[in-house]
Amino acid sequence: MTASTVTLPPLPRLPVAVPRSGVSSEARRALRQLLGDLDRAIAVAFRDGADASELARRRSDSATRIVAHVWTACLGDVADAALFAIGGFGRGLLFPYSDIDLLALVEQPDAARLRALEQCFATLWDIGLKVGHAVRDSAQCRTLAAAEASVFTSLLDARRLAGDAALDARLRAIVDAPDMWPPHDYLLARLAERDARHARYDDTAYNLEPNLKDGPGGLRTLDSLRWLGKRLAHASDFPDMVTEGLLDPAECDTLLQAEATLRRYRFALHLEAGRPEERLLFDYQRAIAARLGFEDEHEKNLGVEQFMQGYYRAASQVERLGIQIAERFEEMLEPPSAVQPVGADFIRYGARMAVRDPDLFARRPSALVDIFIARLDEKGVIGFTADTMRRIHQATAALDGRLADDPQVLASFLRLLRRGAPAVDALWRMNRHGLLAAILPAFGKVFGRMQYDLFHVYTVDEHTLRVLRNVARFADPVTQAEFPLACEVWTTLPKPEVLLLAALFHDIAKGRGGDHSVLGEEDARAFGNKVGLAEEDIERVAWLVRWHLLMSTTAQRQDITDPDVVHRFAEAVGGRERLGQLYLLTIADIIGTSPRLWNAWKDRLLADLYTATRYALRRDAKPSAGAAVRAQSCREQALALLVADGKPAEAVVRIWDTFPMVSFLRHRPEQIAWQTTAILQGEGKLPLIAVNPLSVRGSTELFVYAPDRDGLFANVTAMLDRLHFSVMEARVLNSPDGKAMDTFLLLEAETQKPATQERAEELHQRLQRALAQSAPIMPSRRSMSRHLKHFQMTPRIDFKQSDGRTQMALVCSDRPGLLAAVTQVMMACEVRVHDARIATFGERVEDFFQLTDRKNAPLSETQQRRLWQALTERIGPQSLSA
Incomplete structure (x- = not known):
């Protein structure tokens, strides 16, 4: 019907x-x-x-x-x-x-x-x-x-x-x-209201739970355009604005179609919520998608994702046209300016550019790109004239399907990319006019595409543009203090267009099914050949797209202090130029996925992997030094630090006699020196707790030195949970004389920043008192956030045997106190933890543990099954209702 x-x-x-x-x-x-x-x-x-x-x-x-x-x-x-x-x-x-x-x-x-x-x-x-x-x-x-x-x-x-x-x-x-x-005052007031309203909603239409009414690109934006039309041009609706020359018929149709989508969604939202709800909360998204007839196509194109893509596309179209129409109103109220030439094809009226020949874009489509290049060179230009914006839209629509294969257009596009960082601003503006999707049809397919999770907080197209903007920041001297290494690496890149193209294509195949990195690599190769990129540059772009996740997964899921891990990564990267490009793309990608994902710990982690890999890529670097040689090197460097700090070498060596050799393999010399100093100052009192608010790893470091006993690790994680610390990494070692030497890298759970001096002292005192008692510490019971409740999954737990231990990979949904709950289960199952790598991606956790039984032997199949069952019952979705 x-x-x-x-x-x-x-x-x-x-x-x-x-x-x-x-x-x-x-x-x-x-x-x-x-x-x-x-x-x-x-x-x-x-x-x-x-x-x-x-x-x-x-x-x-x-x-x-x-x-x-x-x-x-x-x-x-x-x-x-x-x-x-x-x-x-x-x-x-x-x-x-x-x-x-x-x-x-x-x-x-x-x-x-x-x-x-x-x-x-x-x-x-x-x-x-x-x-x-x-x-x-x-x-x-x-x-x-x-x-x-x-x-x-x-x-x-x-x-x-x-x-x-x-x-x-x-x-x-x-x-x-x-x-x-008066018109000018009213325009300024409405623009100020718009900016304030957008700021309340993170200044983007791409929030995971967008506001249909007041968010950017929402129904309020359409209302505002009508109010401006009434007051400034006596045009009470969009067809009237076409008559007044403020809109062309295609733009009018676009706004009316987008408005119909937003009204339909708002109507469904009210009915589903049973109240005047304006936000598309996770609580309602799946139900509304089903109500409106959206069905899952495959696991990477869910019905709810298609439904939300309809919203994002409508809101994005409204937001883009809203900005342009506001600029047209501004131009309408500006006094006329003298004409100034801009090259052979363009002119400017004051702060706005225009075309000399009204038929230029139809006669020479590459001028659609050239005008954006010209704008980069014109200081003081704030936009295009209303007539020129309309002609860009009309030409883009008329030439749709042809721009992507026009050699001159592609040559201009490549010339733009070779401008490096300044090109990113032009790409953003081209996207606002629909031109970027016309030149890259695959980019148009991810326009408004969302991923139904808490990790990706922007649609694919918005994320891609933010990654490009992050890349461009590395060329800005202002960011030197925030990204010193990245800014240094940027200056070594011979061809910035390679990195810009990799950023454009790295997620372009999302939603098609299959591995988006593999499909994106194919798209990147095809485009590189089409624009006439040199073969070696095509290979560089394609490799970066295919392996754009390699550095982040290596850093967060493997032990980068292990030279074998670094050398395997170095062999995969293959060269210093490619390493630099991947390092910059990785940082830009993480920050562009969600600003909350970036923190000092990840900054240090990636910088350490970059530095270690550069060393490994030297021609004279050996594949892997022997464990004994590496341990001895760490001892010598740590001893030099301690002696320089006035510590007696004999006392240091006596303490180190009780250290396991793996300490010198898994810790930096600075960490060994810090731990040793803490033991010396402790004068034999146990348990010993040391806290370094800001360690060399960009996090708060906690060192626990105590008589080893089962449940110690579980007690520490429970206390960290009570104090609202997130564990980024844990090292659980045992000394030959029966002491636990546990090291934790921590961040504040709320801010994802290292602890202040006051918080570090609180941690020290609370943990010292707790471990001095024999009673077990139970994790605090906290309710799960509304967001997390919608993304609970059955845990995936895999075991394998390696080097006399059982390695367990745990992939599950995040929740408050998860690590503490996991360690409680391990303690109940009589399992010991020897190492832990903790990684959280939105609502998804990927943790890796090295385990043994109480006799330090690998877990038997029976023990593995018992642990699997206990963890599934404790942290699976069904535990929420238990």
């Missing part, structure tokens, strides 16, 4: 209201029943495919009749008093749970009239209408409208429902007064 064949619920038939008789109890019950029947009929019509805008208008028309009926019954046909609908109701739209905003314009608000108004509004509430109302006279309206742009804006939509018709003119006189928010 199509929307055109669905019968809309009829408008309510009401008896003629008896003026000033009030609404009886029986009549109120009848009105409540009528409203309930109407809302149920509207919900059924929507389910059957009726158009959301038509249903919102029908609901508004019905409410108009009921409100007018109640007004007449309570006030009658009074002079100098009228009731106006404002807000969405004023525009003739009411969604299922939208408020009804009313303005009572009353010139003589005597006591009797105020009592009647009170009765009117109380009746409306009683029958089930959520009413927001204001009572003012025309002088108050004028004063408030002059003081606040929001009040003035509300009057633009005012629609009289009942009462004295003469008050229409009084309200209109306020809105039409020349001194009431």
Whole structure:
């Protein structure tokens, strides 16, 4: 059944209201029943495919009749008093749970009239209408409208429902007064409101739980464009703006189609939530997707992802056109400027560029790219003229399907990329005009594509553009303090276009099914050949796309202090230039995925892997020094540090006699020196706790030196959980004389930053007291966040035997106190932990442990099955309801 064949619920038939008789109890019950029947009929019509805008208008028309009926019954046909609908109701739209905003314009608000108004509004509430109302006279309206742009804006939509018709003119006189928010002032006010509103929603349309009404690209943006059209150009709707030259027909159609999508989603959201909810929360996304008929295509293109892609595309189109139309309004109000030439093809009027020849883009499509290149060289240019923006859109639409294969267009595009970092700003602007997707059709396919998880907080296209912007930051001297190594590496890149192309293509195959890195590599090769890139550069781009996750997975999931790990990574990378490109792409990718993912620990981790790999790539570097040689080198460096600090060498050596050799393999000399100093200062008192607020690894380092006992590791993790620390890495070692030597790298759970001095001292004291007692420490019980509850998965647990230990890989959903719960299970299963690598990706955790039984032997198959079952029961989705 199509929307055109669905019968809309009829408008309510009401008896003629008896003026000033009030609404009886029986009549109120009848009105409540009528409203309930109407809302149920509207919900059924929507389910059957009726158009959301038509249903919102029908609901508004019905409410108009009921409100007018109640007004007449309570006030009658009074002079100098009228009731106006404002807000969405004023525009003739009411969604299922939208408020009804009313303005009572009353010139003589005597006591009797105020009592009647009170009765009117109380009746409306009683029958089930959520009413927001204001009572003012025309002088108050004028004063408030002059003081606040929001009040003035509300009057633009005012629609009289009942009462004295003469008050229409009084309200209109306020809105039409020349001194009431002149066009330039009103434009500035609306832009300021837009910026403030966007800032509340992270300044992006791509939030995981976007606000359909007030977020960037939401329905409020469309309302704002109409308000600007009314005030600045006497154009009350988008077709009128086409007549005024502010929009072309294609842009008008785009806005109307996007608006239809947003209204449909908002209608479904209200029905699903059962309240005036405006955010597409995870709680509702899957259910609404199913309600609207979206189905899973495959595991990498879920129905909910298709549903959200519809939102992101609509919101992005609204946001882009909204920015451009606002720029056109600004241009419309600017005084004319003298013409200045910009090369052979372009000119500028003040701060805006234009084409000399109106037919340039049709005659030479490569000029579509060239104008963005020219803009890079023109200081003070803030945009293109309205006519030029329109011509860019029209040419892009007319040439769609041809730009991607036009040799001259591709040559200009490559010339732009060879500008390096400045090219990124041009790419952002080309994307806003739809040109980037026209040149790279594969990029158009990921436009608005989301991934249903908490790790990727932006759509693929938005993420890609942010990665490009992060790459460009490495060329900016201002970021030298934040990214000193990355900025240094950037200066060594001979061809920045290689890295820019890799950033463009690294996620371009998301959502197709299969490995997006492999598919993206194929796309990158094809594009490189098409634009005439040198064969060696094509190989570089393709390799970076194929292996863009290699560095982050190696750093976070493997022990990069192990030379064998570093050498395997170095062999995979193969050269220093490729290493530098991968290092920069990895940092840009992590930050562009979610700003919360980047922290000092990851910064240090990647820098360490980069530095170690550069050394390994030297021609004279040996594949791997023997363990004894590496341990001896660490001892010598640590001893030199300690002696330089005034520590007696004999005392140091005596302590080291009780250290296992693996300490000198798994720790840096600086760490060994710090641990040794702590033991010397402890003077034999155990348990010994040492905390370094900011260690060389970009995190807070905790060292626990105590008599070894089963459950020690579990107790420490439980206390860290209580104190809200995240464990990034754990090393659990045992000395020959029976002491545990456990090292933890920590970050604050909330901020993902190292601890302050005060927090480090708190950790020291609390853990010292806890470990001095024999009682087990239980993790704190904290409720799971609403977000995490929607992304719980059955744990995936894999075991394998290696070097006399059992390696366990745990992939599961994150939750508060997860590591503490895991270690509690291990303790109950009589399993010892010897090493741990902790990695969290959004809602997904990937932890790696080295385990043995209580006799330090690998786990048997029976023990593995027992541990698997216990972990699955403790941390699986079913445990949430236990």
